[in-house]
Amino acid sequence: MTNRTLLTEANAPTIVFDNVQLTLGGTTILKQINLRLDAGKTHALIGPNGGGKSSLIRALLGQVPHTGHIHFQWPQQEGRLGYVPQALEFDRSLPMTVMDFMVSLQSTKPAFFRQKHAFYQTILNALERVGMSDKAQRRMGALSGGERQRVMMAQGLMPEPSVLILDEPMAALDDTGAQVFEALLQSLKDKGTTLLWIEHDLSAVKRLADTVTGLRQTIRLHGAPDKALSTDALLSLFSHTPQPPHSITLEAAHG
Amino acid sequence: MDNVFSVIKLTIQHWAELGWLPSSLAYGFAINALLAGIIIGPVLGLLGTLVVVKRHAFFSEAVGHSALTGVAIGILVGEPYTGPYGSLFGFCLLFGISLNYLRNRTGLAADTLIGVFLSMSLALGASVLLILAGKVNIHIMENVLFGSILTVSAEDIWLLAGIAVIVVVVCVVGYNRFIISSFNAELAAARRINTKLLDYVFVMLITIVTVASVKVIGAILVGALLVIPAAAARTVAASMRSFVLLSVVFALIATVAGILIPMQVDLPVPSGAAIIICAGSLFLACVSARTILPHLRGGNA
The missing domain is CATH 3.40.50.300 (P-loop containing nucleotide triphosphate hydrolases)
Known part of the structure; x- marks a missing residue:
């Protein structure tokens, strides 16, 4: 590290x-x-x-x-x-959770497959840094503008x-x-x-x-x-x- | 390879005779039909999720309609009218790729451009067909338009299977990248995703899957099976996982039911129409479920 x-x-x-x-x-x-x-x-x-x-x-x-x-x-x-x-902007009805979005960006394994547990944990840690880890299962489209901006920040930090x-x-x-x-x-x-x-x-x-x-x-x-x-x-x-x-x-x- | 195929076929026929499976499956052509449906349904369901997210529904419809022109040209140049795959692939790929090339180059909105291409292609197809009307039995066009599952041959099934494998592999390998590139070009670029290349790949996927499905579903309705199951799944899914899973399952149910039900009850309905009616019913059911069950609307902040 x-x-x-x-x-x-x-x-x-x-x-x-x-x-x-x-x-x-x-x-x-x-x-x-x-x-x-x-x-x-x-x-x-x-x-x-x-x-x-x-x-x-x-x-x-x-x-x-x-x-x-x-x-x-x-x-x-x-x-x-x-x-x-x-x-x-995300369609409100798009069934893509914050976690799905993060996985799509970081992984080549399709977001609809289950990923390794450690990988989910890494993403949750990044979301934690912006105070969004408790909203990982929310839809992207259901977030407020500020929350979406925090998710964008978290993805920018991964990988460092x-x-x-x-x-x-x-x-x-x-x-x-x-x-x-x-x-x-x-x-x-x-x-x-x-x-x-x-x-x-x-x-x-x-x-x-x-x-x-x-x-x-x-x-x-x-x-x-x-x-x-x-x-x-x-x-x-x-x-x-x-x-x-x-x-x-x-x-x-x-x- | 053909041995595998005949073993599967004989087993299914045997089970149908024993009454374990619907009785119509005792016929060879019915089994071909069912196999074709089982192969193509889930593939359309999977690709459909991307079509819906990337807002390519109208594009898929247009490519489907261009298949009509492809068939007409094929017959004109002397390809067998039961499977004019050369001109089908040729014309539809030309249609899809040039449409994608002109997008962002004409200053027109995508739907306007697609509208123009769709009408031009239909006009061309109609003209060629009328020239042909005297030469061939025009009723074969019914098969092209609405599907003629009962004439699916072993070769058709191998073609379907081959294309299904290609489409599923490309879809699965590129799924995340397709999704990200549809959100924001800069974000995709920062992740080293080649959005332009992916757009072409995607257009080609839609095209080859459309051409392969013409026999089962027909040119007019194949676009619908790319859109309806995914649209239905989208209304009730809470995550990508359930979205893709439901879309694949809906597409499979719709194709199998659409093929088997008319055969069982002796309805002279074209397979494509029956499949889309089934898919449409699932869609209406999902929309109703969403209206009745508030938690399906999901993620209220």
Whole structure:
């Protein structure tokens, strides 16, 4: 176990975006993204809706055709990439329990076959970390948005990732959920996992992130949260009219 | 291989004569029919759970209907009209694969695209059939449309068995991946699941199982047996386990009952129609059960 942990620590990758550009149907979604996300650090990605945060992650996962290059620089052999999507929608009537969902993701043995007892136990342990082990037999569709988000978090931790990508993990969470999430993030940080994390809650970013990157079509701000999250930089990031910062009012920033 | 087959057949006939099994099974063709049903029913039930989860019901119907055109083309080019498998496989695979290729490439919703393909294929099939009308007995089309279980031959059964094995193996091996890729493409990608490849594999599974079932259930109704048992199971199941199990059992019951009941009571009903009526009754029973028993609605938070 200790060995594995050490391996994870050593094996976190650096992610390098090299002049990444993404155009869909004539619209430029991302341009000139040059970014280096150091291994073992927590990187927050912020920006307005439609600014390209989710597109950047889709490009990172190889799901959209982009130009430029995205490299994972693994110190050793390629490790595991974990992904926590934005709260997924499930049909309420789909007869898939939380356990079924977890099994489907982790096992090649069909979810409708009985699995090894130890395997169920591993999944229950992961669910326990997000406070969902007592709801393992609930249907996915019957969970609240926050509960579903916790399940997504639990699957992202299995097996232990070297790099974890999170797409607005706190959006649907209540206060308790947010605390559970922050504690998990902290423990992943301590293990030296590379984290890339889309977040709207800027105070959470300030508390937890090592670097923050503001994205609106291209990179608008980047650096340590203390320095990068200046009022002017944020006003410009969240504005629709990227003109001289002093001409922008606070209302425009929220509009 | 054929020895195994005849041993099974003789044993069943013997049991039927002794009165252990329904009396209609004393006839060879009835046994072929039953074997075909027992083989294909559970396979359709299993694959059907994926069809329902992946929302491919309309697609399955369309592939089934394209079988009609496949048969028409087969007869036109001179294949035997009792089993024009070459053009059946050829046309249905072409239909299914090109439909899947054009999905996400036309900017149209899947159901619109399927609607267009379905009508084009039916129009083509109808045209070819009318050209053929003078040459062959048009009543054979009834068999294609609604199934003619009593003409199932030993070769048909071997074909069914072969396809059943392929479909079950691919389904079981890929089941979790099929399910995950239908939820979220990024989540699937992070788990190294090739969603695009799986979509093609899935479409081909539906196509070959449809073609193989045309004799038993008929082109018009084969899509229904992919959907109804799984839909029925979905209304009452609480987990994947019961969902798949019930779907397989429902499909098996429907096929066996749909084949045996008309033979026992001498009803001149086509096998496909009888099978779907049985499946439909099970579906209605499940829906009623769900309405009456609140715990089946499950997982109220």
